[in-house]
Amino acid sequence: MAPPAATTASGTDAAAALRRALRRSGRREQLRAAALVLPLFLFLLATFIVPIAAMLGRALFDREIGEIMPRVTAELALWDGRDLPPDPAYAALIEDVRTARDAGTLASAATRLNYDVAGFRSLLFATGRRLGGDVTGSPREILSAIDPKWNDRETWAVIRRAGGPLTDFYLLAALDLRRDASEAITATRPEQAVFRNVLGRTLWISGVVTLVCLLLGYPVAYFIARQPPGRAAVLLFLVLLPFWTSLLVRTVAWVVLLQREGILNNLMLSLGLVAEPVRMIFNRFAVYVAMVHVLLPFMVLPLYAVMKGISPSYLRAASSLGATPMTAFRRVYVPQTLPGVGAGCLMVFIQALGYYITPALVGGADDQMISYFIAFYASKTVNWGMAAALSIMLLAATLALYAVYDRMVGIDKMRLG
Amino acid sequence: MKRSLSLKLGVLAAMAAALSTSVAARDLTVVSWGGAYQDAQREVYFKPFMATGAKMAEESWDGGVGTLRTKIKGGNNNWDVVQVESDELLIGCEEGLYEKIDWAKLGGKDKYLADAVNDCGVGAIVYSFVLAYDGDKIKSDPPKNWADFWNTQKWPGKRSLRKGPKTTLEIALMADGVAPADVYKVLATDAGVERAFKKLDQLKSNIVWWEKGAQPPQLLASGEVVMTNAYNGRIATANDKDKKNFKIAWTNNLYTIDSWVIMKGTPNKADAEKYLVFVNDPKNQKNLPSKITYGVTAKAATALIDPKVLPELATAPQNIAAALYINDKFWLENLDKLNQRFNAWVAK
Numbered sequence: 001m002a003p004p005a006a007t008t009a010s011g012t013d014a015a016a017a018l019r020r021a022l023r024r025s026g027r028r029e030q031l032r033a034a035a036l037v038l039p040l041f042l043f044l045l046a047t048f049i050v051p052i053a054a055m056l057g058r059a060l061f062d063r064e065i066g067e068i069m070p071r072v073t074a075e076l077a078l079w080d081g082r083d084l085p086p087d088p089a090y091a092a093l094i095e096d097v098r099t100a101r102d103a104g105t106l107a108s109a110a111t112r113l114n115y116d117v118a119g120f121r122s123l124l125f126a127t128g129r130r131l132g133g134d135v136t137g138s139p140r141e142i143l144s145a146i147d148p149k150w151n152d153r154e155t156w157a158v159i160r161r162a163g164g165p166l167t168d169f170y171l172l173a174a175l176d177l178r179r180d181a182s183e184a185i186t187a188t189r190p191e192q193a194v195f196r197n198v199l200g201r202t203l204w205i206s207g208v209v210t211l212v213c214l215l216l217g218y219p220v221a222y223f224i225a226r227q228p229p230g231r232a233a234v235l236l237f238l239v240l241l242p243f244w245t246s247l248l249v250r251t252v253a254w255v256v257l258l259q260r261e262g263i264l265n266n267l268m269l270s271l272g273l274v275a276e277p278v279r280m281i282f283n284r285f286a287v288y289v290a291m292v293h294v295l296l297p298f299m300v301l302p303l304y305a306v307m308k309g310i311s312p313s314y315l316r317a318a319s320s321l322g323a324t325p326m327t328a329f330r331r332v333y334v335p336q337t338l339p340g341v342g343a344g345c346l347m348v349f350i351q352a353l354g355y356y357i358t359p360a361l362v363g364g365a366d367d368q369m370i371s372y373f374i375a376f377y378a379s380k381t382v383n384w385g386m387a388a389a390l391s392i393m394l395l396a397a398t399l400a401l402y403a404v405y406d407r408m409v410g411i412d413k414m415r416l417g
Numbered sequence: 418m419k420r421s422l423s424l425k426l427g428v429l430a431a432m433a434a435a436l437s438t439s440v441a442a443r444d445l446t447v448v449s450w451g452g453a454y455q456d457a458q459r460e461v462y463f464k465p466f467m468a469t470g471a472k473m474a475e476e477s478w479d480g481g482v483g484t485l486r487t488k489i490k491g492g493n494n495n496w497d498v499v500q501v502e503s504d505e506l507l508i509g510c511e512e513g514l515y516e517k518i519d520w521a522k523l524g525g526k527d528k529y530l531a532d533a534v535n536d537c538g539v540g541a542i543v544y545s546f547v548l549a550y551d552g553d554k555i556k557s558d559p560p561k562n563w564a565d566f567w568n569t570q571k572w573p574g575k576r577s578l579r580k581g582p583k584t585t586l587e588i589a590l591m592a593d594g595v596a597p598a599d600v601y602k603v604l605a606t607d608a609g610v611e612r613a614f615k616k617l618d619q620l621k622s623n624i625v626w627w628e629k630g631a632q633p634p635q636l637l638a639s640g641e642v643v644m645t646n647a648y649n650g651r652i653a654t655a656n657d658k659d660k661k662n663f664k665i666a667w668t669n670n671l672y673t674i675d676s677w678v679i680m681k682g683t684p685n686k687a688d689a690e691k692y693l694v695f696v697n698d699p700k701n702q703k704n705l706p707s708k709i710t711y712g713v714t715a716k717a718a719t720a721l722i723d724p725k726v727l728p729e730l731a732t733a734p735q736n737i738a739a740a741l742y743i744n745d746k747f748w749l750e751n752l753d754k755l756n757q758r759f760n761a762w763v764a765k
Contacts, residue, residue: 122746
């Protein structure tokens with residue numbers, strides 16, 4: 001007894017309609033969810049992603065010379081770089097320098113070119129000044145008469161390198177590399193090389209701080225996790241207490257504590273522990289102490305959260321099977337805390353990488369981390385290309401570490417609570 | 418050091434200026450660095466100048482040649498006379514932001530310290546980087562020069578220098594026996610730079626670096642360092658306000674000059690020149706050092722200055738005799754390269 005065809009047809013129709021309705025409502029759900037997230041997304045886009053991308057872009061784009069000196073940039077793009085540039089380049093340079101001088105943009109061009117070769121600033125200004133007066137002869141003769149540097153291939157290579165619109169000048173410099181006159185990449189001279197060293201130091205300091213935080217934080221978290229809830233709440237509150245004071249104040253407090261005639265030295269002197277004040281500030285020791293102090297809560301909290309979730313019955317089961325307390329702790333407890341260890345270490349390490357104010361205040365000159373140099377170029381010498389290139393290095397190091405962590409531990413295994 | 422201007426004053430002045438520009442032709446506008454410094458200038462220069470019947474308004478700024486560039490290029494410049502630091506004088510003059518100074522009107526170039534004379538500006542104040550120490554801690558046989566600064570045997574303890582190559586390299590060369598007149602000649606060569614860093618190597622483990630002008634007196638007071646490179650004004654202030662007994666060894670101090678400039682194309686050029694004549698009159702200049710420890714630039718003023726404050730000034734004859742004028746032209750050219758070199762050296 002086959003059911004009437006019409007019924008079957010209407011049955012499939014109904015199913016399809018239901019599916020459509022479901023899809024529609026599903027889509028509506030998705031739209032609503034997207035609409036709820038949209039404000040945050042737009043906020044992040046406008047305040048975070050776009051400005052950071054624009055800043056990092058400064059390391060890659062080099063439009064200044066191309067805009068201020070368009071004629072010579074175009075001419076040099078045709079130059080093979082082997083011998084001195086052809087005559088039109090000389091004429092174009094004269095034209096460009098005259099225009100830039102009248103427009104008052106010569107200073108920006110001079111600043112940019114001086115980054116590459118010291119002395120370019122005055123070369124350009126002297127040229128501008130002399131071109132303002134009476135000059136005779138072919139463009140090549142005029143420029144050679146003003147300064148013999150215009151007979152140097154390297155001088156023109158510097159302008160061409162800066163011609164943009166894309167450049168690797170800053171990124172190479174951030175890696176202690178540069179391009180020579182023949183455009184080959186070579187190492188910066190050893191007495192000028194600084195950034196590889198700084199990056200290595202940044203990673204080292206962050207690593208040491210992370211390790212010390214782990215060694216100090218693990219027992220604390222373990223202790224708190226085993227307290228009754230009331231007391232644990234008080235202890236956790238104490239862990240969080242430092243957050244009520246600004247980072248700057250906490251750092252300066254270390255200066256007061258550690259300095260030569262500071263509290264700690266006076267105490268040790270009066271107790272007769274030392275005969276001379278011990279040097280504890282403006283060195284690596286002070287950087288470690290202050291950074292560990294500031295970052296310790298970020299280690300304790302995820303550890304505590306994970307430890308709190310470990311049932312004591314596992315340890316009891318291990319003991320009942322004959323494990324000594326040490327074995328039970330090592331083989332049963334510690335492995336279960338690893339997601340917390342991973343989370344804590346990653347948080348401390350990544351924050352430590354970007355540390356600026358603490359090393360600047362309590363460290364010596366050779367304890368400065370990469371952020372110090374980013375700030376140095378961003379605000380002191382106003383060389384934003386260099387600041388951006390170093391920021392890219394920092395960002396790349398952070399992302400690489402994140403990837404390594406994900407590969408080894410798995411980011412989905414990280415637990416903050 | 419004068420950048421710690423009172424923001425409030427600046428805002429008030431800016432509002433006042435905004436009001437006054439809306440009322441057609443404006444009075445002569447003089448711009449200085451605010452704070453205690455401008456307070457002193459008001460008493461010594463602005464008020465007496467207005468008492469002669471001249472009209473003027475004052476404003477404060479925070480330095481930076483970009484500010485002046487924007488004003489001139491933007492086409493609605495409302496400043497007439499501005500006090501600028503030496504590098505701003507140099508860059509702005511190159512870029513044509515200032516009127517040329519008519520030295521005949523100011524009594525001729527010979528009336529002034531040679532380094533205070535510039536095509537675009539006339540020196541206003543002179544101040545120095547000096548060797549300072551705590552007279553309560555080093556009582557007898559004090560350090561006398563930069564060579565002594567390097568002598569850690571006789572005066573054990575840390576020393577403080579300004580972080581960065583500027584002033585540090587000059588000091589290293591002078592400690593190594595280079596005469597002030599030859600310092601920049603030597604430093605312009607690779608071998609000279611090498612020599613300066615070699616000298617710094619000897620002291621490196623004993624150096625604490627400072628970055629802000631307020632730090633050297635603090636480092637001396639806390640006993641962190643036994644000697645330091647410092648602004649002479651900060652040392653005088655610490656002695657004056659905090660009752661310290663800091664001493665200065667003036668031999669081979671490094672001095673610099675802030676200058677008055679007239680902004681290009683100002684409609685008040687005649688008044689601006691009158692103002693410059695007034696503030697460069699030794700009879701008026703002599704009153705400034707009693708209010709704040711900056712030296713002044715008219716040669717004749719030195720004889721008129723209160724003998725009590727004269728020894729504290731960078732312009733006192735015995736202080737300026739073996740001094741080094743900081744060469745901004747050199748630094749403008751070489752700072753990028755030497756910054757990098759310095760950073761690399763410091764990181765080793």
